[in-house]
Amino acid sequence: MNVGKVGAKTLRALSKAPARTHVSLSARAASQCASPGSSSSSHERPHFPCVDAHAARESRIISSRSVSSTPPVSSGPEPPYARPNPKSYKVYRHTSPLPLVYADSLPSFDIAYETWGTLAPNKDNVILLHTGLSASSHAASTELNPAYGWWEKFIGPGKALDTNQFFIICTNVLGGCYGSTGPSSIDPSTGEPYATRFPILSIFDMVQAQFRLLDHLGIERLYASVGSSMGAMQSLAAGWLYPERVGKVVSISGTARSSPSAIAMRFAQRAVLMADPNWKNGFYYDGLPPHAGMKLARQIATITYRSGPEWDIRFGRKLRKLPDSEQQRPDKPRTPALCPDFLIETYLDHQGEEFCLKYDANSLIYISKAMDLFDMTAPTLSELRLTPPAPRSGPPPLPPSLSAHPSSPAHSQYHHLLSHSKSHPPPPNPPLHLPDLAAGLQPLANTPTLILGVQSDILFPVEQQREVADALRVAGNQMVSYYELGGVWGHDTFLLDVQNVGGAIRGFLS
Amino acid sequence: MNVGKVGAKTLRALSKAPARTHVSLSARAASQCASPGSSSSSHERPHFPCVDAHAARESRIISSRSVSSTPPVSSGPEPPYARPNPKSYKVYRHTSPLPLVYADSLPSFDIAYETWGTLAPNKDNVILLHTGLSASSHAASTELNPAYGWWEKFIGPGKALDTNQFFIICTNVLGGCYGSTGPSSIDPSTGEPYATRFPILSIFDMVQAQFRLLDHLGIERLYASVGSSMGAMQSLAAGWLYPERVGKVVSISGTARSSPSAIAMRFAQRAVLMADPNWKNGFYYDGLPPHAGMKLARQIATITYRSGPEWDIRFGRKLRKLPDSEQQRPDKPRTPALCPDFLIETYLDHQGEEFCLKYDANSLIYISKAMDLFDMTAPTLSELRLTPPAPRSGPPPLPPSLSAHPSSPAHSQYHHLLSHSKSHPPPPNPPLHLPDLAAGLQPLANTPTLILGVQSDILFPVEQQREVADALRVAGNQMVSYYELGGVWGHDTFLLDVQNVGGAIRGFLS
Structure with a gap:
């Protein structure tokens, strides 16, 4: 991720530079954050925010666990469903x-x-x-x-x-x-x-x-x-x-x-969930929950909850708005990303992210x-x-x-x-x-x-x-x-x- | 997996025993191979052949690599697509x-x-x-x-x-x-x-x-x-x-x-593939390919290749034939498994398994x-x-x-x-x-x-x-x-x- 940040900073510093080739190279390095697309001129390895998100989420779970006084660190993270509020029902x-x-x-x-x-x-x-x-x-x-x-x-x-x-x-x-x-x-x-x-x-x-x-x-x-x-x-x-x-x-x-x-469709969801190494045959309650598998499962589920015609009207083939750090080359069409880029992709990604720590993976498996x-x-x-x-x-x-x-x-x-x-x-x-x-x-x-x-x-x-x-x-x-x-x-x-x-x-x- | 084998052997040894309660308990231990279903009478942890399959495939890849003289072990496993036969085209x-x-x-x-x-x-x-x-x-x-x-x-x-x-x-x-x-x-x-x-x-x-x-x-x-x-x-x-x-x-x-x-549908496939830890941002060619992610991706793809009416005619709600090692209790309906059990599930599982080492993951990502x-x-x-x-x-x-x-x-x-x-x-x-x-x-x-x-x-x-x-x-x-x-x-x-x-x-x- 440092590579991407450096690339973005370099880009901002150079973005008004007259030498177009310099800008173009820097822009490409920055856009690699999400978009592989340059073959010979840059040998840096691209990285993928949508993949990094799984590790980042894991870090968040661990750190939220360690700053909390109860339960102790050894008892594992506590997703919301593990903190039932008996006063609300x-x-x-x-x-x-x-x-x-x-x-x-x-x-x-x-x-x-x-x-x-x-x-x-x-x-x-x-x-x-x-x-x-x-x-x-x-x-x-x-x-x-x-x-x-x-x-x-x-x-x-x-x-x-x-x-x-x-x-x-x-x-x-x-x-x-x-x-x-x-x-x-x-x-x-x-x-x-x-x-x-x-x-x-x-x-x-x-x-x-x-x-x-x-x-x-x-x-x-x-x-x-x-x-x-x-x-x-x-x-x-x-x-x-x-x-x-x-x-x-x-x-x-x-x-x-x-x-x-x-x-x-439900089998596909269970299969991605059970393949998450964190699932551990269902015995994950003293460790990290299979949050990545849950996210992937929810993405698949979400596809079945709506309809193609709705998405055609709502998202069509529109792309996400690019952040400043992902400036594109003016002489080429926007470089597509392998991570979510179409709005339909960011929608599914968001739905999965929202859900993945809200619900127990084993409950999903048993009820489905x-x-x-x-x-x-x-x-x-x-x-x-x-x-x-x-x-x-x-x-x-x-x-x-x-x-x-x-x-x-x-x-x-x-x-x-x-x-x-x-x-x-x-x-x-x-x-x-x-x-x-x-x-x-x-x-x-x-x-x-x-x-x-x-x-x-x-x-x-x-x-x-x-x-x-x-x-x-x-x-x-x-x-x-x-x-x-x-x-x-x-x-x-x-x-x-x-x-x-x-x-x-x-x-x-x- | 040893637990399951022992359970199966025990079952066969006991299967003609007259004491029905013994048979029933052993049968349940064996059926746990694929079917959680007993809560209080067995405290063994169930295991899941469909999950074990990923590790078993990994072992097969590694062992096939080490017995082969070329390429050397350090160059990684070689799926079929990495051994192009230039004489065939x-x-x-x-x-x-x-x-x-x-x-x-x-x-x-x-x-x-x-x-x-x-x-x-x-x-x-x-x-x-x-x-x-x-x-x-x-x-x-x-x-x-x-x-x-x-x-x-x-x-x-x-x-x-x-x-x-x-x-x-x-x-x-x-x-x-x-x-x-x-x-x-x-x-x-x-x-x-x-x-x-x-x-x-x-x-x-x-x-x-x-x-x-x-x-x-x-x-x-x-x-x-x-x-x-x-x-x-x-x-x-x-x-x-x-x-x-x-x-x-x-x-x-x-x-x-x-x-x-x-x-x-294609995004869902790329997402499960890219979440496979073996994918390594695409730089897996000197290690193990993301075979588990490929299998899951192919399962999702297969859903989109056929139709519900075909499956209703071809598979309906029929279940796989049980192997002898998974005998069921005569006093209860067959215990469902969380691993593939319906024929439609075994079909998708098989399609994924067949494909997962035949095709390059990055090719799937780029072409989709x-x-x-x-x-x-x-x-x-x-x-x-x-x-x-x-x-x-x-x-x-x-x-x-x-x-x-x-x-x-x-x-x-x-x-x-x-x-x-x-x-x-x-x-x-x-x-x-x-x-x-x-x-x-x-x-x-x-x-x-x-x-x-x-x-x-x-x-x-x-x-x-x-x-x-x-x-x-x-x-x-x-x-x-x-x-x-x-x-x-x-x-x-x-x-x-x-x-x-x-x-x-x-x-x-x-």
Whole structure:
């Protein structure tokens, strides 16, 4: 880095010099900070601020650790999630074992939660709000924590989740790192963090933990279960596990069966994270966290959260503004850098940098895996020994052909029930998984359900939204509300489009 | 890894034991090889074969280096690309400087190339075939190299590129690592590999190097320039730089303006590569190559090469077959692993593993950056001081409104010229870049051009194919052939669909 600084100083000193060749050489030395581009005239090795950033971050973590009085240096750095503030949320501690789908059980667990609005005397106005992968229970500001929440504009008096009417509960998910038990929590049997000794979780386990909280609060029945993205998976799972306890289900930009392409994108994130030498098979809690891997993973994730059309409008092919230290030669086009140079690159870099110390790497691995594992088709539910409860008031009988041939293409048989029969052309091939999904979703046959998707979503594409709505209808559900939104915000639409997402929810809940 | 081996042996010894609890505990210890899932009953730390693979690969590289007599240990490992076999291809050595778009020049360069068919006496039957990012000049088997080539089924007597009729030349691209000069080549001014002292390349530079080869071969005019993916960019650039020397242009699954979302996907690949500690700012040629970063980068790339629908048909949510050493508990569903477990994950893992030592990391970085930089809109070409040559036989005049308002939406003005006016609905918004692109492509106004795209391509989406075809038509080109293919193969269709891709090319060239 000294080379770059010297180069920049030299450049400033020479920048008014008349001898153009001198300026040009110096300018090139300076621009090497980020831009290899000179071959023969300079033999200095270029350096790369985007790579140096990982080492610089590591130094910051170490130095912030050593100036802090507690914890001592030997206990390792403390990212924000390792400093939970129990005054900003409530915690329910469950002291008996929680049976799990894949592993035996968790011996005990904590669930962090926050609430908004007032619980009705008969407790019939409760909405359970489920989060996406990395969110905390802080969906909106509270008296305990006035900071802006991740769904701030959707929760409040007169808003989509109307606090004049409803009592809203949001939890940090089991497996998370914002106050609920997860891989970073202490394993009572060892006195050390679970790390990758933590059991594999399923979305159903997360929902079971939430219902233990509801039991504790004496809430027998939810007015509605609401969630987006992974929260939509939980929302569907809640209605499936407890048809009698869930009044309505809202699923926004979710799925009932994770697709191979979504698994691929999450696999890529886990792979870069687990390849970070700091990950140490998950046992990094007494050392440096895998911050570089987390940054890279978040960059990949961010690509899946928005859409190409949005980026084309927002960033196009625009380049970052050059600092003075990276002056360019006047006789050549601007030298491109291998480090982030296009605005789309600096955007992804920034998103990764912002996130990499905010969230626990093992939580990301476990929760993203739970999303991959989510599959509500009947054969998978059966393999998981998840016995479907009866729908609330007796299911309508399955069409005989469906039960007889659960894997046969449903295209021709159920065409009149399918979403695309109304406003969308039918897909080129019959929906592969519809019969199995319809059989799996049978317990939701009598639960009013809102399915909302976004046409520009590449992570939970609109075909999957149609699939869930269609499967519910084929299962006999006559109370399916189905909306598709346009726009360019992609998967993140659920965080941004207060008018359309909020409006659909408000209408469905009222 | 010893733990896992012992666990597996113990398991086999105990697998017929009647005491089920013993088996179950041992089975769990063994399954920890890949699957964390037991919390309280085992305090052994799980390990991860997918992470161990990076260290094992490193050991293999080191040991293969030390048993080899040449090169000596001190010269570092030698991946295949570092052992070019000059007998399997021809090399043209250009000994004078090549001016570059962004940097000054390359002092000299090599271009590796192969040929098929027979050059006509008047040299009028030449097809220049351009490669995608990572391909060598070995597009099809030759006498020098009988190995199967990357476009084997498209080149030969009676095939898409008919060797009975044409003389086909394919080069390894400038910047590559299969015999042409790139970052792994020796910088004559230092005697060391260029590494990241190599100048930033543009697609236009690559084409200029190819035309120096044509000059050397005495080939004044190409019958056609043909390419797919990055090769399509080169193909368009060739027709643009040399309208008088290029008879026809074929662009398959390419673009004339890299989009922010394609840049984002390539940025993610470069970022994981550059974060590999072995990358060392590009100066890794005397040590271990960044093989782990290359594997991760290739995994991400592979996601963009195929399509979700293909994976849904091919892999679905199927899991890998478990080896005997990972027996599962009979009373529980199969324990999921955090390492690759779904077939889609093992597929990506395998693709990454296969590639990571086959290609030079710096070549990947430089060439993927050249793709990002590719933009044939008039304002960018002007910034790059690329002066448009005149089209072959005088261009038709631009519509006056286009020259007067180069950035105005062309939607209403040119609707009758647009691809979607025939078989596709118009996009919701007017095409943003059409006027600038039409102005930029003006030199191609009189060159017969085939644009072919694939509807399931997520890297070079079909909208970009329509955009190129539309821009050429708006520029006055009345010889644009335009095809869209269906199917589920995504971007890789150009490698797979001999019947449709090959057929379109054959028809266009004849």
